[in-house]
Amino acid sequence: MGHGDGRGQITSATDADDTGTRILHVDMDAFYAAVEVLDDPSLRGLPLIIGAPDGRSVVSSASYEARRYGVHAAMPVAQALRLCPSARIVLPHFHRYQEVSRQVMAIFESFTPLVEPLSVDEAFLDVQGVRRLWGSPARIAGLIRERVLDEVGITCSVGVAATKHVAKMASTIAKPDGMLVVSAADTLDFLASRPVRAMWGVGPKAAEALEARGIRTIKDIRESSPEMLERAVGPALSGRLAQLARGEDPRTVETERIEKSIGHEETFDHDILDRAFLRAELLRLGDRVAARLRRAEWEAGTVSIKVRFDDFRTLNRSQTLSEPSAVGQRIGEAAQTLFEQIERRDPVRLLGVRAENLRPAGGGGLGLWDDDEDWRKVEGAVDEAVARFGTATISRARHIGRGDGRGAAQHPKAHGVD
DNA sequence: TCTGGGGTCCTGCCTCGT
DNA sequence: TCTGACGAGGCAGGACCC
Numbered sequence: 001m002g003h004g005d006g007r008g009q010i011t012s013a014t015d016a017d018d019t020g021t022r023i024l025h026v027d028m029d030a031f032y033a034a035v036e037v038l039d040d041p042s043l044r045g046l047p048l049i050i051g052a053p054d055g056r057s058v059v060s061s062a063s064y065e066a067r068r069y070g071v072h073a074a075m076p077v078a079q080a081l082r083l084c085p086s087a088r089i090v091l092p093h094f095h096r097y098q099e100v101s102r103q104v105m106a107i108f109e110s111f112t113p114l115v116e117p118l119s120v121d122e123a124f125l126d127v128q129g130v131r132r133l134w135g136s137p138a139r140i141a142g143l144i145r146e147r148v149l150d151e152v153g154i155t156c157s158v159g160v161a162a163t164k165h166v167a168k169m170a171s172t173i174a175k176p177d178g179m180l181v182v183s184a185a186d187t188l189d190f191l192a193s194r195p196v197r198a199m200w201g202v203g204p205k206a207a208e209a210l211e212a213r214g215i216r217t218i219k220d221i222r223e224s225s226p227e228m229l230e231r232a233v234g235p236a237l238s239g240r241l242a243q244l245a246r247g248e249d250p251r252t253v254e255t256e257r258i259e260k261s262i263g264h265e266e267t268f269d270h271d272i273l274d275r276a277f278l279r280a281e282l283l284r285l286g287d288r289v290a291a292r293l294r295r296a297e298w299e300a301g302t303v304s305i306k307v308r309f310d311d312f313r314t315l316n317r318s319q320t321l322s323e324p325s326a327v328g329q330r331i332g333e334a335a336q337t338l339f340e341q342i343e344r345r346d347p348v349r350l351l352g353v354r355a356e357n358l359r360p361a362g363g364g365g366l367g368l369w370d371d372d373e374d375w376r377k378v379e380g381a382v383d384e385a386v387a388r389f390g391t392a393t394i395s396r397a398r399h400i401g402r403g404d405g406r407g408a409a410q411h412p413k414a415h416g417v418d
Numbered sequence: 419t420c421t422g423g424g425g426t427c428c429t430g431c432c433t434c435g436t
Numbered sequence: 437t438c439t440g441a442c443g444a445g446g447c448a449g450g451a452c453c454c
Contacts, residue, residue: 051422058422073454076420119425119454201427203452236428237451260426267422302446312421316448352423 020184265352286332301357
């Protein structure tokens with residue numbers, strides 16, 4: 001296993017005992033903040049908060065300098081600023097993060113074809129089949145860390161283990177800029193004293209339910225009866241936790257991932273009571289969802305909406321369509337129908353539209369708009385008009401595909417003004 | 419002192435068909 | 437024709453992840 005190197009890091013040697021390991025979990029350190037520093041070196045060493053400075057934003061990512069003040073992702077920006085008033089707020093640049101992510105993933109793929117990206121900044125790698133080419137898993141982990149730093153200019157942390165779960169836990173412990181190797185023989189010892197909350201899949205609620213029964217460590221899980229575990233967290237999670245606690249994790253590295261749903265949601269700057277505005281917003285969200293469906297050549301079998309009210313209470317409503325669709329108008333109208341069925345009429349904080357039960361497109365892409373590009377042009381024009389004249393009206397200019405021409409284009413910023 | 423956005427998975431309840 | 441059991445699928449809500 002690893003040792004502290006005096007800088008708060010854990011770094012296993014590349015010749016550490018990695019017997020029985022094959023899985024690497026690579027996690028970029030404070031990824032968004034690291035990319036911002038890469039693009040603007042004057043930010044290096046500063047406490048950075050990646051997020052929008054407006055009222056309802058939360059922190060997307062924070063540099064380690066900001067984390068020292070207790071700032072963490074998902075914290076409201078206002079709260080983060082109270083904790084760290086000297087922090088620099090940087091607006092996120094998601095396209096740029098995607099770009100850097102692709103560079104990093106390409107490095108992973110130059111070592112093994114078995115790469116499973118989990119998100120923009122982390123991935124599992126199975127290196128069992130490439131040991132002859134590159135050496136042991138620990139050595140490969142060291143090479144990857146070097147190349148990511150040399151070629152991209154940012155640091156990452158790596159966990160090396162026999163299973164995904166242990167590799168993931170190891171990389172978390174190794175952060176930042178570290179590496180932790182857990183040999184197969186060391187796995188049970190490694191897990192034993194870790195808190196249940198450190199397990200992947202155990203959040204605050206599950207941890208609370210387990211701790212209420214005196215189950216605090218992974219060793220406690222191992223020693224608990226299946227009945228007690230099931231009472232605490234239900235049948236599915238209890239079975240999984242028991243397995244993981246024994247160091248068993250049958251999941252393999254999957255290079256293919258099929259999307260199961262596509263959605264968009266938006267929190268408003270202030271709570272909205274205006275039903276017409278909310279209906280227009282649902283149409284707009286439905287259109288964005290439909291555009292993504294068509295690009296992916298999917299159709300939605302089910303449309304669901306999410307409505308969060310001013311008291312943060314959230315309702316979901318869903319409806320199976322009579323036939324699957326990727327038409328913006330159809331999805332938007334289904335969303336509007338679901339919305340009208342909600343009796344509560346309080347101010348709305350957030351609206352979301354999601355396409356579920358996806359299936360391959362059969363009838364080709366038909367929609368209110370060709371793609372997002374069209375909509376962006378409309379949004380841009382409306383924004384400009386509202387900025388210049390304080391008002392805007394837009395009319396439907398063309399029909400696309402088999403559309404019947406109903407549903408003039410509506411834009412939330414255009415609603416209610418003429 | 420407020421709580422984003424994009425997802426996945428699980429659970430419980432209900433309805434419907436057999 | 438009626439009734440109960442059962443499984444499948446739809447729906448709503450919630451926990452969790454990054």
